[in-house]
Amino acid sequence: MAYQSRESVAVTGDTNYFLKKKIKLGITYVVLILIALYTLAPLWFLFTNSFKGQADIIRDPLGPPQSFSFSYILNAISQIHFFRSLIITFLITFFSVGLIVTISSLGAWMLVRNKTKWSQVIFMAFVAAMLIPFQAIMYPLIQFFETLGLKNAPGLVLMYGGFGLSMSIFLYHGFVKGVPKGIEEAGIIDGCNIFQLFYHIVLPLLSSITVTVIVLNSMWIWNDYLLPFLVVGNSNTKTLVLELYFARILAGQFGNPWELIFPAVLVTIVPIVIIFLFLQKYIVKGITDGAIKS
Amino acid sequence: MDIYKKWFWILLAPAILLFFLVIIFPFIVGLLNSFLAWRGTYYFDPETGIRAQSMFSSFIGFENYTNAFKDERFIRALVYTIQYTFVAVVVVNIVGLGLALLVTKAQKGASLFRTVFFLPNMLGGLALGFIWQFIFQIVFTNLLFSPDGLLHIPFLRYMTQDSTKALFALVILNAWQFGGYMMIIYIAGLNNISRDYYEAASIDGATPIRTFRSITVPMLMPSFTVVFFLTLSNSFKLLDQNIALTDGEFNTRLLAMQILRTVKDTAPPDYGKAQAQAVIFFLLVASITLTQVYVTKKRELEL
Numbered sequence: 001m002a003y004q005s006r007e008s009v010a011v012t013g014d015t016n017y018f019l020k021k022k023i024k025l026g027i028t029y030v031v032l033i034l035i036a037l038y039t040l041a042p043l044w045f046l047f048t049n050s051f052k053g054q055a056d057i058i059r060d061p062l063g064p065p066q067s068f069s070f071s072y073i074l075n076a077i078s079q080i081h082f083f084r085s086l087i088i089t090f091l092i093t094f095f096s097v098g099l100i101v102t103i104s105s106l107g108a109w110m111l112v113r114n115k116t117k118w119s120q121v122i123f124m125a126f127v128a129a130m131l132i133p134f135q136a137i138m139y140p141l142i143q144f145f146e147t148l149g150l151k152n153a154p155g156l157v158l159m160y161g162g163f164g165l166s167m168s169i170f171l172y173h174g175f176v177k178g179v180p181k182g183i184e185e186a187g188i189i190d191g192c193n194i195f196q197l198f199y200h201i202v203l204p205l206l207s208s209i210t211v212t213v214i215v216l217n218s219m220w221i222w223n224d225y226l227l228p229f230l231v232v233g234n235s236n237t238k239t240l241v242l243e244l245y246f247a248r249i250l251a252g253q254f255g256n257p258w259e260l261i262f263p264a265v266l267v268t269i270v271p272i273v274i275i276f277l278f279l280q281k282y283i284v285k286g287i288t289d290g291a292i293k294s
Numbered sequence: 295m296d297i298y299k300k301w302f303w304i305l306l307a308p309a310i311l312l313f314f315l316v317i318i319f320p321f322i323v324g325l326l327n328s329f330l331a332w333r334g335t336y337y338f339d340p341e342t343g344i345r346a347q348s349m350f351s352s353f354i355g356f357e358n359y360t361n362a363f364k365d366e367r368f369i370r371a372l373v374y375t376i377q378y379t380f381v382a383v384v385v386v387n388i389v390g391l392g393l394a395l396l397v398t399k400a401q402k403g404a405s406l407f408r409t410v411f412f413l414p415n416m417l418g419g420l421a422l423g424f425i426w427q428f429i430f431q432i433v434f435t436n437l438l439f440s441p442d443g444l445l446h447i448p449f450l451r452y453m454t455q456d457s458t459k460a461l462f463a464l465v466i467l468n469a470w471q472f473g474g475y476m477m478i479i480y481i482a483g484l485n486n487i488s489r490d491y492y493e494a495a496s497i498d499g500a501t502p503i504r505t506f507r508s509i510t511v512p513m514l515m516p517s518f519t520v521v522f523f524l525t526l527s528n529s530f531k532l533l534d535q536n537i538a539l540t541d542g543e544f545n546t547r548l549l550a551m552q553i554l555r556t557v558k559d560t561a562p563p564d565y566g567k568a569q570a571q572a573v574i575f576f577l578l579v580a581s582i583t584l585t586q587v588y589v590t591k592k593r594e595l596e597l
Contacts, residue, residue, distance in 0.1 A: 028399045035393070036410045039470065042425045043413075045433065061432050099312075107309035113298040122310065129317050131583060133531055135553045136576035139565055140327060141320035143334070162316020165309055194301045223418030225534050226554070241418050245537075248424065258428060265421045276416045280409055283416075284478060291479045291520050 050076075050263040057258045076263035080243035081236075086271065089239040092153060092228075093221045096160035100168050100217050101210060103161070108172030109202055113181070123173060130166045134226065142230050153237045156228060160221050168213045171290060175209040176202075208289070215286030222272065240268045328358055328573045332566040334557065358570035367559070368571055370545055371552035374461065378548060379529040382465050386525045387518075389469045390476025397477065398484050408481070411474035419471070423538020426467045430454050430539070454539055460546040467535055472528065476521045483517030484510070519590040526586055530579055549575050 049057045050073055051065040076082075111119045145155045179202075187201045203210075228239045234246055247264055251257040276283060330352045331338035339346035346352035362368050397407050414422060430453040437443050439450040453463040487510065495505045533550040540546040542555060553571050557563035 025399070025401070028396055032396050032400055032407050035396070036407060039410055039414065039474075042422070042429060042470070045429065046425050049428075058432060058436075061428070061437070103308040103312065106305045110298065110302050110305045114296075114302040116302075119302075122306070125318075126313065129313070131576075131580040132317065132321060133550075133572075133576055133579045135531070135550055136572045137317065137320040137324050139334070139557075139569055139572070140323040141316065144315075144320055144323065158312065159316050162312045165313050166317075169309065188297055194297060194305070197297075219416065223420075223534075225418070225420050225537070241420055244424075245420060256427075256431070258432075261424050261428075265424055269417050269421055272416050273413070276413065277409075280412075284408070284412065287475065287478050288482045291482070291524070 046262055046266055046269075049258065050266040052259065052262075054257065054259040057262070072259050073263040073267065076247075076260055077267055079260060080240070080247050080264050080268070081238070082240075082243075082267055084236075085238055085240045085243045088153065088237055089222060089241075092156055092160070092239060093218055095157045096164065096221050097214055097217045099157060099161040100164035101213055104165055104168035104213070105172050105203065105206060105210065106198065107165075108169045109176050109198065111169070111173060112176040113184075123169070126166045126169045130170070134163070138226070138230060145231070151231055153232060156231045159227060159231065160217075163227075164217045164221075168217065171209055171213055172206065175206060179205050211282050212286040212289045215283050216290050219283075244268050324569055325573060327566060328570040329353060329355060330566055331357075332569060333562050334565040338562075354566070358566040359574070361564075361567050362570045362574065365556075365567070367547065368552055368556075371547045371549050374457070374545070374547065375530060375549045378461050378464060378532070379526065381461065382468055382529040383522065383525045385465050385469050386472050386476055386529075387521055389473035390521060391480050391514075393473055393477035394480030394484055398481060408474075408478070411477055413474065414471045415475045417471075419532075419534030420538045422471055423467065423535045426463070426470075426535075427454060427539050430463050455544055457545040460540050460544060463539060464532070464535060464546075467539065468529070468532070471535075472525065476525065479520055479524075480514065480517050483514045487513045515590070515593065519587065522586055522590060523583065527579065527583055530582065549578075 045061060048064055049061060051068055051070070053069075053072070056066060111123050141159065142151065145151050145159065148155070150158065183205070184197060184201055187197050192200070223241060224239075225241045225245060228242045229245070232238060232242070238246065244264055248261060251260050326349075330349060331340055331346070331354050332352070337346040337349055337352035338344075339351045340354060341351065393411055397404050397411070400407060434453060435451045439445060439447040449459065453459040491509045491513070492505065495509060500508070531550055532548055533554070536542065536546070536548045536551050542551050547555065549571075553568055553575060556568035556571060557565055560567065
């Protein structure tokens with residue numbers, strides 16, 4: 001009898017405990033859902049208002065469109081030369097990131113494997129340069145590249161290559177240090193030359209940090225406004241962000257042309273959202289690794 | 295024969311060359327030019343009043359710097375940037391940590407929430423700035439916080455048309471955008487804390503607040519270092535959102551925009567003065583980040 005009553009006490013205590021835990025978890029979810037709605041709300045405004053005319057947008061910014069019209073999107077696509085600027089943005093990002101990955105992985109590998117006073121000085125120089133904000137060098141840089149005849153898209157790729165170096169070399173350097181030299185020595189004995197050694201043995205070992213380097217640099221270059229603004233400006237090699245900026249400036253002389261801005265913003269961000277949803281595992285991992293290592 | 299030694303300079307050459315052309319050389323020229331009457335395409339000679347024959351006759355000592363400090367707009371941008379950075383670092387950190395704690399508590403759907411909170415980070419500051427400009431100008435002003443709206447809060451109306459309000463508008467926008475990024479870093483930090491500590495604490499009967507203060511916070515110190523570093527330098531160098539939201543109207547220029555617009559404020563464009571501001575900006579950014587890294591590293595070691 002005594003034994004039984006003690007058990008029943010324990011059981012009611014447990015249900016209380018679980019109930020409390022459940023309520024707590026429920027509150028957590030309610031808060032999470034509210035914050036998620038808040039996070040997504042601006043994107044909802046963006047979506048719904050991309051199908052409305054100016055008067056509709058001002059009168060009812062939150063609701064769904066009265067009549068579903070693609071005319072605003074089509075207009076925005078032609079105004080910002082969507083397909084041209086998408087290809088330009090893609091090519092610039094692709095070549096810049098390719099350049100950064102190639103030369104920083106090679107460089108960092110050499111800096112780690114050949115330990116001399118020089119390699120330490122050079123590495124410190126790369127790291128110290130991370131303290132220099134872009135503003136401190138932009139004017140002389142643009143002037144210098146103009147005299148070289150490189151104030152254009154190829155010049156832009158080279159500049160991104162230079163700016164991406166410091167952080168990428170830093171990340172690769174930290175990673176190569178943890179890769180044992182023995183595997184490479186085996187390769188050397190088997191008669192690999194330096195490029196075979198790098199391409200077939202070293203690069204595959206670096207793949208996880210390469211993901212980080214690609215993610216961090218692509219995100220920055222794809223969305224960058226200032227450097228393309230200074231280098232290509234209002235020419236016909238504008239990137240997506242730049243097209244968006246100039247469309248806004250041009251139309252904005254007569255108030256805020258929301259019926260152009262919303263669809264223009266929508267079409268510029270759709271490619272990134274799609275890429276993000278497909279590659280988010282790698283992107284999140286890349287960000288986390290990058291942040292922890294730096 | 296050491297294969298690495300043989301190839302060292304050859305394989306490092308592209309990186310060094312590009313680094314020199316894009317960073318080092320312009321940086322040195324920039325330092326030099328901040329002491330010259332530099333007009334962008336030419337150097338001005340203050341003695342003769344015309345184009346200088348050589349760079350040396352254009353030397354004006356610290357005049358660009360004194361001009362910068364005499365410029366009301368520069369001083370205002372400097373103060374505004376410091377105020378903004380202070381508020382933004384605090385708010386973005388709290389938002390990031392709060393999100394991380396909530397997401398790690400959730401059992402099912404944690405990765406879905408993580409994706410949603412992180413999403414704004416993928417999008418460009420300019421594009422997001424335009425959307426939020428609309429939110430502040432139309433949704434906040436005419437709907438949510440107007441006299442016959444949800445709640446009448448005058449402070450949250452016309453936020454892009456007043457210097458103080460616009461500062462908080464920028465904070466709201468950036469907390470929304472970067473909160474998810476900081477959350478990712480905090481989540482990684484939280485997952486690194488061993489469960490054993492929490493078990494020991496619960497056996498000792500520690501309250502949740504006590505556990506948070508005595509275990510979570512000290513164990514998260516490395517994440518704090520990273521997040522402080524990122525928010526500090528992001529806020530100090532913020533440009534795109536500033537341009538998209540107010541474009542510097544109503545005295546809302548941050549330093550990055552001030553340096554960019556100085557050459558438009560002056561005729562002929564005074565690149566020397568802009569460059570002097572850029573050098574001051576560099577000194578500020580470098581000293582703040584170095585101090586911050588030093589202090590948090592030291593605290594990390596003490597704990």
